[in-house]
Amino acid sequence: MTYSEIKGDVVKESIFTKKLSNGLEVFFMPKEGYTKQYAIFATKFGSNDLKFKKLHDKDIAEVPEGIAHFLEHKLFEEPEGNAFDRFAPLGANVNAYTNFNITAYYFTSTDYFYENLKNLIEFVQAPYFTDENVEKEKGIITQEIKMYQDNPQWRVFFNFLKGMYHNHPVRIDIAGTVESINKTTKEDLYTCFNTFYDPSNMILLVAGDLIKEEVFNKVEELFQKQDIKEPFSIIRYYPDEPIHVNKEIIEEKLSVSMPMFYLGYKKIPKNSEERHINLLKEEATVRILLDMVFDKGTDLYQKLYNEGLIDRSFQVDYVCEPDYGHSIISGDSKDPKMVKKIIDEWLVILKNRGLDEADFARVQRKQIGENISYYNSMEYIGNSFIGYRFKNLNFLEYIDMLKSVSFEDVEEELKNHFNEERQVLSIISPVN
Secondary structure, eight states: OOOEEEEOSSSOOEEEEEEOTTSOEEEEEEOTTOSOEEEEEEESOOTTOOEEEETTOSSOEEOOTTHHHHHHHHHTEETTEETHHHHGGGTOEEEEEEOSSOEEEEEEESSOHHHHHHHHHHHHTOOOOOHHHHHHHHHHHHHHHHHHHTOHHHHHHHHHHHHHOSSOGGGSOTTOOHHHHHHOOHHHHHHHHHHHSSGGGEEEEEEESOOHHHHHHHHHHHHHTSOOOOOOOEEEOOOOOOSSOSOSEEEEEESOSSOEEEEEEBOOOSOHHHHHHTHHHHHHHHHHHHHHHHSTTSHHHHHHHHTTSOOTTOEEEEEEETTEEEEEEEEEOSOHHHHHHHHHHHHHHHHHHOOOHHHHHHHHHHHHHHHHHGGGOHHHHHHHHHHHHTTTOOGGGHHHHHHHOOHHHHHHHHHHHOOGGGEEEEEEEEOO
């Protein structure tokens, strides 16, 4: 059997891979001594994918907002019951998620691994949509949307994205709206399934104390039962997005005891293809910078904390996609606007003074150590690996990239990233 091996330099882990004749990429990560087994079957299809076509089709399809999440719900329904019922007797836990770019179905087990794997592949590849069950699902998803509309954490986040982006669909709620869900038809779902759930647009990753030859043989056997179709390319259409933000401050009142905020900076490249080449380096550089500015040991954090303006909910993150990106600084605060003011003033001082090279070395070592420790989690490996792979990046090389980032890279990012013209503040305040 022919397969190739993917490695990183720092992390001494290997992932073996083989591409099947139907275009599916299969990956196996050996985890010797682990009792748990894990598999994730994912498609490069998320809530951002609303306008698309197969390469040789004439017509462009436009589908309702929230359809990727709707489709995830519906694939669990089968003519005779529910896909969950397949896994419970085998002692496995199965679940799924939809985000902006991916829909993924996964299970963990300690026994009957190949039976569970068969069940996973079968239900994800066998849609059962009827007019009746689609209408029934609309009521369920409508209730879910209304529940999230009352969730302050959800609202402060999506208000932040609506302030950040003018046109890009990342500003749209992953579940869609009540109106878009009610417009969704059985035909829409089949259009999306037949486009995005083709094996050539999917990844299967397996991890556990298993024999690699057996893993690849079993997967090939399972897919031999399907009709082999010619793999095809998908063209996705996204609207142009300006570099400047849509709205600098968005405030809303909800039933919360303490105001909460999301503050961040937009990063939209003029040349997405050029940026994609350096995507890993960009992510590693910005994450080191965010730690150097906002980590618990920094003077800025201590100032905000000692003045009672932030608490342990304070955190930072960076979203780095080929066609969009933004940093996030979030938490609870009695005065989010004062937090913003102090951060703005502090960043001016930092830009004038410069960063500390010894601090850079400390943060870099810390992040390398943290990322190595994450490899103990199969779920973390699986979710991260497919997320990077769908961007044509090797997750195992992220730590190598962290190690290669220079102090000068981070200083340059400090000058460019924190631009007040690309800054958004989203606040949820108490009603009273």
